[in-house]
Every structure is written in structure tokens, then in C-alpha cells.
Amino acid sequence: MLTFKNFNIADWFSFYRVASTPVLLVLIYLDERFIFAWLLLISYLTDAIDGFLARQLKIASPRGSQLDSFGDQLTLFAGLIGLYFFERQFIEKNIVLILIAFIPYFIQMLIAYLKYGKATAFHTYLAKLSAVVQSIFIVWTLFFSPDYTLFYVMIVVGILETMEEITLIFMYKYWVSDVKSIFWAVKDKRRLKK
Numbered sequence: 001m002l003t004f005k006n007f008n009i010a011d012w013f014s015f016y017r018v019a020s021t022p023v024l025l026v027l028i029y030l031d032e033r034f035i036f037a038w039l040l041l042i043s044y045l046t047d048a049i050d051g052f053l054a055r056q057l058k059i060a061s062p063r064g065s066q067l068d069s070f071g072d073q074l075t076l077f078a079g080l081i082g083l084y085f086f087e088r089q090f091i092e093k094n095i096v097l098i099l100i101a102f103i104p105y106f107i108q109m110l111i112a113y114l115k116y117g118k119a120t121a122f123h124t125y126l127a128k129l130s131a132v133v134q135s136i137f138i139v140w141t142l143f144f145s146p147d148y149t150l151f152y153v154m155i156v157v158g159i160l161e162t163m164e165e166i167t168l169i170f171m172y173k174y175w176v177s178d179v180k181s182i183f184w185a186v187k188d189k190r191r192l193k194k
Helices: 009-029 033-056 062-086 089-095 095-116 125-143 149-172 182-187
Strands: none
Touching: 009 033, 009 062, 033 062, 033 125, 062 089, 062 125, 089 095, 095 149, 125 149, 149 182
């Protein structure tokens, strides 16, 4: 059960993304593209802030890591729904590439839930890069129009990131957080053996 009593400042930034998701969905329903785009941008910025604060203030925790990942998933979900609603023609035109990127992502989520009972929170460098590229593409599209260079970069980075996540799931017997890369995991023999 989620208790707010022990939340630190980084947790509150992560929780903002969780709490803002219903508001974002209502804005989609009300066809408020401009307000939706600004609030989504704020959500993406809180994703950058929470991790930075956790590292700088040395307040990182498994709970915070999970909350961050959950907030990331909800924000991505809201962003994709908004993108579909506000740019349906672009989505339908590129549905095959989108499915090529997202089906492995859902498979990765399924594998993680089957193995660990929860989503991963590896927070790899590639995952961070993927999140940045996704957020730039989605926000750019909402404010302006789809940019195909950003779109293709997002697809490629997303696929590579998903492949790395799946590999890490098979490398770690038990759930761990904050694994920077496959290379880092190989060097992390202590946690790999657990």
C-alpha cells in the first residue's frame, strides 16, 4: 500500500506523474491539445528532476525507483493516447513501425511481471535516452507536427532499449534497480549471483 508519510522530495516529483495522468486523460477527452501538451511537458520534466534529486541528495530507494518507473509508464501511456487522439492520421499511417517498437515493449513488461511480479526499474542509460527521445518527439508533435527524423530515432532507440531490458531480466534472477547497462551488469557480479 502506498503511504505518503515517508515520501521524500524525489518521490513527490515521481508521484506528480502518477497523479497527473487522470488530468491528462480528461484533457484529451475535452480536446484541449494545448493544455495537454504543456502538462505533459511538465510531467516529462519531473521525470528528469526526480532522478537528479534522488542521486544528488542520496535519497534513492527501491520504493522511489518503482514509483519513478510507474510514473514513467503512466506518462508514456497518457502521451501515446494523446498522440493518437490529436494525431490519428500520423499514427494510422505509421502503425506498423509503431507496433514493431511497442510489441517487444509489452513482451518485456510481461516477462518482468511473470519473473518478478512487477515492472523493471533498471533505469539504464539507454532507457533514459529512449525516454528523452520519446518525450521530445511526443511534445514536438503536440506543439508543432510530427518530425519523421525524431520518429525514426525514437523507434530505433526504443527497440534497442527493450532488447537490453529483456537481456537484463534474464541476467538477474531477482528484481534489482538502477542497472546502468548490460556492460555494467556483467561487472556487477555481486547482484548477478543473488
